[in-house]
Amino acid sequence: MSKEVHSQFNVQVYYEDTDHSGVVxxxxxxxxxxxxxxxxxxxxxxxxxxxxxxxxxxxxxxxLTYKKGAEFGDKLVIDTVVTRxxxxxxxxxxxxxxxxxxxxxxxxxxxxxxxxxxxQLVKLPEMVLNALDL
Numbered sequence: 647m648s649k650e651v652h653s654q655f656n657v658q659v660y661y662e663d664t665d666h667s668g669v670v671x672x673x674x675x676x677x678x679x680x681x682x683x684x685x686x687x688x689x690x691x692x693x694x695x696x697x698x699x700x701x702x703x704x705x706x707x708x709x710l711t712y713k714k715g716a717e718f719g720d721k722l723v724i725d726t727v728v729t730r731x732x733x734x735x736x737x738x739x740x741x742x743x744x745x746x747x748x749x750x751x752x753x754x755x756x757x758x759x760x761x762x763x764x765x766q767l768v769k770l771p772e773m774v775l776n777a778l779d780l
Contacts, residue, residue: 650729651778655682656745657722669715675752676708679740682724683758691777700763701771706735710754721745730780733769734759 657678665671684692687703696702716722725741735757742752762768 649780650727651686651780653682653686653726655685655724655726657681657724657742659716659718659720659722661718664718668718670717670720672710672712675710675712675742675754678722678724678742679726679738679754679756682726682740683728683738683756686726686728686778687774688777691773695771695773699771701760701768703758704761706757706759708754708756710752712752714749714751716742716744716751722751728778728780730770730775730778731757734767736770736774736778736780 659670663670663674692703721744723743723745725743727739729737729739731737736759738754738756738758740754740756741750743750760768760770760774
């Protein structure tokens with residue numbers, strides 16, 4: 647069984663996040679999930695990886711299922727579970743939940759890989775694996 651890392655990240659839904667009906671625009675969930683992943687990996691570590699190792703993460707696949715829309719003023723929890731599926735890939739299972747009730751809004755399976763400055767696939771950096779304890 648592969649090891650997994652779990653984290654939670656809070657999000658406030660602002661007016662700018664919503665469409666004309668007051669419901670969060672569907673693409674904004676990708677932003678929320680990205681922020682949660684950055685929080686988990688650490689912004690400083692990601693900056694260091696990019697500047698010193700010329701390596702960055704890119705999305706390989708993203709599958710989202712929308713259950714219910716969040717609305718202006720809602721507080722969300724982004725629940726993240728990450729596993730290493732290979733020497734090259736991290737899999738993030740993420741859910742957007744209403745903070746007050748735990749109601750599931752959106753669930754996603756997002757796979758990330760790393761590329762170098764030439765946008766060539768590279769193995770997951772040891773510093774990332776060590777930080778995540780994977």
